[in-house]
Every structure is written in structure tokens, then in C-alpha cells.
Amino acid sequence: MKPRDRLRIAMQKSGRLTEPAQELLARCGLKFRQSRDKLFCFGEGEPVDLLLVRDDDIPGLIAEGVCDLGIVGRNVLREFQFSNVEAGTGLDELRPLGFGHCRLSIAVPQEDAYDGPAQLGGQRIATSYPGLLGEWLRSNGVDAKVVMLAGSVEIAPRLGTADAICDLVSSGATLVANQLREAAVVVESEAVLAGRRELPADERGEIAELLLRRLDGVIQVRDSRLILMQAPRHSLAEITRLLPGAPVPTLTAVDGAPDQVVLQALCAGSVSWRQLEEMKRAGARDMLVLPVEKMLA
Ligand code: ATP
Ligand code: MG
Structure with a gap:
């Protein structure tokens, strides 16, 4: 096979995973120009191209080295690994992507x-x-x-x-x-990012690492919520226990109400209505759950 200096990602041409996969790659800062046959999309900013195929073909394309990464259901990836043991053992689930459940x-x-x-x-x-x-x-x-x-x-x-x-x-x-x-x-x-166990040892490996870093950032922001509320000091332990991802909250005093605090916490995962109701029962009020746009530690 001819050496390549551009990373190639396989994804579903048309189906349940197509739109969320495109959106995820766009959030990672990747832009593509679609070719006339609509099978191959050339990456405009980064050296990353897309191959649009049937989802069943994705694990095989990665195993054969035609593509370096793929966005595919865990069901399809694992099925390939069980029915093509030799080719399948070289493949790995690099990241769960949180859609296509x-x-x-x-x-x-x-x-x-x-x-x-x-x-x-x-x-x-x-x-x-x-x-x-x-x-x-x-x-x-x-x-x-x-x-x-x-x-x-x-x-x-x-x-x-x-x-x-x-x-x-x-x-x-x-x-x-x-x-x-x-x-x-x-x-x-759920949809996963699949790849060969060993990333390519050339420039493509570096591009893949860059993409993985961006993907981790995008997933972290997507799955994070900022929660704000007022709560009585005596129920802080109980309320903190109910926050997803065990965050350490920031507390601010409330003027004229020494037994109350304003609590702010960055939660990993969404906050359900049930959790909010439990917090309310513990004394919390004026609760706000906000999406996060960008994050830099
Ligand atoms: P292709 O033409 O690419 O072979 P397909 O018909 O096999 O398409 P879709 O129905 O688009 O595939 O499903 C793609 C993936 O979406 C599945 O492999 C699975 O991981 C995921 N998925 C999520 N929910 C469902 C569902 N209710 N039924 C089927 N697949 C689902
Ligand atoms: Mg299919």
C-alpha cells in the first residue's frame, strides 16, 4: 500500500450515525469538501480526509489499513472482532462517543x-x-x-x-x-472511535493524537454542566453527594443570611430532574443547570 501522509477516517455514508459523527468532527475543528462521488471528503484545514461507506465495512477498512480511524457502533466493531479473529485483534475501541446508544x-x-x-x-x-x-x-x-x-x-x-x-x-x-x-x-x-491498536508511526500518528486530544476536550465540554443554586449550609454534604461526577463545589456567602450559601459546581454528566428534586428536598433553591461552551483548565 502507498504511504500516506494524511489521516483517513471512515464513517457511515447515510444512516443513524452520519449526522452526529459529522457534527462531532466539526466541533473538533475539521472541515471537509465533498467530492462529486460523495464517497471521499477532502479535509480543508487539517490533513484529515473522510471516507463515507456502509457502517458494516468500517472495521474491515481499518484492519486493512485503507483507513486509520472509524466512527462505528460498538456492535459492528465487536461483531467484526468475533467473526474475523485475526484481523479483529489488531483493532481497538479508542473512545466511546456518547451517541447512537x-x-x-x-x-x-x-x-x-x-x-x-x-x-x-x-x-x-x-x-x-x-x-x-x-x-x-x-x-x-x-x-x-x-x-x-x-x-x-x-x-x-x-x-x-x-x-x-x-x-x-x-x-x-x-x-x-x-x-x-x-x-x-x-x-x-454506542458509537465509538475505532482504530488499530498501534497508531501509525508516521505523521498520521501525530495527527491522530491531535485529533484524540481535541475529541477528549469536545466530549468533556459536551458532557459537562455548570450548576448554580442557593442552599442551607447544613445540607451541603447531602447536596454535594447528589452532584454527578463528584465535583468540589465553590461556595459564596449570602449577605444577611449566614446559614445560606450560593453553590457553584462543574458536573460531569447531565443533571436529571429527579436529582434536582432531591436537592430541592434537601433545601436547595433557585437551581440553574447550564451547558458549557468552552473549558480550559
Ligand atoms: P448501512 O447502510 O451503513 O449499513 P445500517 O442500516 O446498517 O446502515 P443504521 O440503521 O443507520 O445502519 O444504524 C447504524 C448504527 O446505529 C447501528 O449499528 C447501531 O450502532 C446504532 N443504532 C442506534 N440505535 C439503533 C436502533 N434502534 N436500531 C439500529 N441501530 C441503532
Ligand atoms: Mg449496516
């Missing part, structure tokens, strides 16, 4: 009871993920028949071609529409 789950007909993996023994399970399902069955000591289907897995039980399925679930609406019920989670998935 779903799970690969086993689902059974609604009317069937499910009381554990052993019940799947001898059954036919339809899936597009034979590697991951096979590994789950082995590690649970279940001997079942894996029926490989490329798509429309969810209708297999109704068609009588399988007794259960193993497919991606996010809201569960598709399962309900097909009279199925989620029984066991095989893999919790």
Missing part, C-alpha cells in the same frame, strides 16, 4: 415466559450478529442454533423461521410491534 438484545415472543439463558437451549435464534450471539451463548453455556439473517430479523418468529431473535433495540417499539419482549442484553452499544 442502543443494545443488542435477545427477544422472545411476548407470550413466552423467560427465566434465564438455559431456556434458550435447543432453540433457533435469528440474528445479523452471529459472532456476538455465539459468544454470549458460549459464555452462558447455552447450546442453541444461530440462524443468520441479513435484515428483517424481527419478523422471523412470526414467519416460523426462528423461536427467538437477537437484534438491536433502542426504544423497544419495533419489538412491541412484532409481539416480542426483550429478554437479555448481549451488548450495550
Whole structure:
């Protein structure tokens, strides 16, 4: 293969991961010019180009060295690693990216009871993920028949071609529409940045490191919230315990109210309504949760 001095990232051409992946790269300061065939996008500022492909092809392109990095579901990456052991062992999940959340789950007909993996023994399970399902069955000591289907897995039980399925679930609406019920989670998935275990030893390695640093900054800011509130001094310990990411809050005295403080804290992760209500019960008031635009320690 010809040596390259530009980093090449593979991402999904059109699908659920396309928009959030593009947005993430834009936040990292990368700009691309799309070519006429819409397969290759030339990077305008940094020496980083994009290859737009079907998500299933991404792990193979990285393993073969056609691309250096890829944005792909953990489900697709792990499936590749289980079904192409030799090529797959060279690949690594470099960062979880916090979008494209779903799970690969086993689902059974609604009317069937499910009381554990052993019940799947001898059954036919339809899936597009034979590697991951096979590994789950082995590690649970279940001997079942894996029926490989490329798509429309969810209708297999109704068609009588399988007794259960193993497919991606996010809201569960598709399962309900097909009279199925989620029984066991095989893999919790989200989009990840995938790459070879060893970054390239040339300029591309340096560009990849720069990109990883920017990505870490972008993810940290995206997942951070600034919380402000007024609280009674005596409940500070309880309120601090409720803050995501165990931050050390900054306290400011309130004029004329010695038992009250204004609390400010940078939280790792979003703050739920439930957490806010618990803080309110502990005496907090005037709570504000703000997104963070930029951060420099
Ligand atoms: P391609 O044409 O690229 O092969 P696809 O149909 O295989 O597209 P999408 O349906 O766009 O792929 O899903 C891409 C990824 O999005 C999945 O591999 C998974 O990681 C993630 N995802 C998140 N939620 C869901 C969901 N409810 N169903 C399927 N995939 C989901
Ligand atoms: Mg696909």
C-alpha cells in the first residue's frame, strides 16, 4: 500500500450515525469538501480526509489499513472482532462517543415466559450478529442454533423461521410491534472511535493524537454542566453527594443570611430532574443547570 501522509477516517455514508459523527468532527475543528462521488471528503484545514461507506465495512477498512480511524457502533466493531479473529485483534475501541446508544438484545415472543439463558437451549435464534450471539451463548453455556439473517430479523418468529431473535433495540417499539419482549442484553452499544491498536508511526500518528486530544476536550465540554443554586449550609454534604461526577463545589456567602450559601459546581454528566428534586428536598433553591461552551483548565 502507498504511504500516506494524511489521516483517513471512515464513517457511515447515510444512516443513524452520519449526522452526529459529522457534527462531532466539526466541533473538533475539521472541515471537509465533498467530492462529486460523495464517497471521499477532502479535509480543508487539517490533513484529515473522510471516507463515507456502509457502517458494516468500517472495521474491515481499518484492519486493512485503507483507513486509520472509524466512527462505528460498538456492535459492528465487536461483531467484526468475533467473526474475523485475526484481523479483529489488531483493532481497538479508542473512545466511546456518547451517541447512537442502543443494545443488542435477545427477544422472545411476548407470550413466552423467560427465566434465564438455559431456556434458550435447543432453540433457533435469528440474528445479523452471529459472532456476538455465539459468544454470549458460549459464555452462558447455552447450546442453541444461530440462524443468520441479513435484515428483517424481527419478523422471523412470526414467519416460523426462528423461536427467538437477537437484534438491536433502542426504544423497544419495533419489538412491541412484532409481539416480542426483550429478554437479555448481549451488548450495550454506542458509537465509538475505532482504530488499530498501534497508531501509525508516521505523521498520521501525530495527527491522530491531535485529533484524540481535541475529541477528549469536545466530549468533556459536551458532557459537562455548570450548576448554580442557593442552599442551607447544613445540607451541603447531602447536596454535594447528589452532584454527578463528584465535583468540589465553590461556595459564596449570602449577605444577611449566614446559614445560606450560593453553590457553584462543574458536573460531569447531565443533571436529571429527579436529582434536582432531591436537592430541592434537601433545601436547595433557585437551581440553574447550564451547558458549557468552552473549558480550559
Ligand atoms: P448501512 O447502510 O451503513 O449499513 P445500517 O442500516 O446498517 O446502515 P443504521 O440503521 O443507520 O445502519 O444504524 C447504524 C448504527 O446505529 C447501528 O449499528 C447501531 O450502532 C446504532 N443504532 C442506534 N440505535 C439503533 C436502533 N434502534 N436500531 C439500529 N441501530 C441503532
Ligand atoms: Mg449496516
